Amino acid sequence: MSILQILDIGLAGLVLAVAAWTVFARDAFAAVVGFVAYGLLLSLVWVRLFAVDVALTEAAIGSGEHPTITHQPTSGVLLIGAAGRLRKVEASRDDELPGASLRLFAAALCIFVTLVLAGVVLSLPDPGPTLAPEAARHLAETGLGNPITAVLLSYRSFDTMLEKVVLVLAVVGVWSLAADQYWGGAAGNPRGAEPDGTRALLAQVLPPLGILIGIHMVWVGADEPGGAFQGGAILAAMWMITMMAGLTEMPSIRSRLLRLVLVAGPAVFVAVGVAGVAFASGVFAYPTGFAKPLILFIEAFMTLSIAVTLPVLVAGPPKRLRQQ
């Protein structure tokens, strides 16, 4: 057995241990910390599976789920915020816990699903059915060097477009939780904005570098691991850091610019997709020779939308009226 295999087995064991710990943690905050650690460990697993694109997203979103797999880009920040809000009611919750029989039933169902999934994975033919050679053969036609980007924005662009629409729907869902009197106001700062030297220093030093790295990640995404989601998530993090330091504020949800940027990504994606009917072979097809510039065009707007959507989700529903 080679050293790498031993490391892989250790990593797999660690992932399972952290997963079990997350499930059994009594306190919601502890479970969230476990879940974030689980996400970071999973990104190492993806690296070991040579899926660096997925690993980057995993590390940036830190949720344990890749958006293209589960369509749930919930970030660790979002969960920590939720756990913080639940803390007040958590103490009184003990007598409302479901009974032993219900919990046993839930556990049995979970074990059953796990066993079925394990059975399905283990019964796959070896080598597994794959479209990878097919995807690699037509890579040149897209003008891209990164097959992942080709899958996301060319072969299966319709899926990716719908994922971005889901993000907009999530924002609508969060905003609709606003109390009536705050409608049209702005979200409070995620962590309360008392002046704080440490956070302010980080918020002033990091963003110039972070913005550069975010844009770089989108740009190289055409040919190397990276892309709109990974780059957008880093840009989003930079805005969140400045908000947490109290240096910037969430704009009013009535802001036309904010709403425009939120829908820009999916809107441009749909527009280019529909234009495919007139200029190429059909909906969401690209005209020959123009695939790469069009993909970069879409990615630029998607990055912008993602970079704004994630902080808006983290900031939550409007909690104060706009200053007149």
Added chain:
Amino acid sequence: MNVLLDLFSVIAICFGTFFFLAGTAGLLRFPDALSRLHALTKADNLGVGLIVLGLLPHAGSLLAALKLVAIWALIQLAGATSAQLIARAIRRSG
């Protein structure tokens, strides 16, 4: 020359992992939260620093080497900030 560089890498990375080991031992064994935090930041700072130093001769290109150094600097920044914030939270909660 190559042997010397390899030797340098092995020694630097070994020292780096030693600091991670020591930091982890401190995290598990030290009596109070502030000392545990102290142990943890040593792992971030010297551990990653020495590992990056050891990897530099094998970076291949100047750009890759600069990226490695940038990673170390960013970890320093993140580590220092989070240590400050955690320490403040500890002091506030008593």
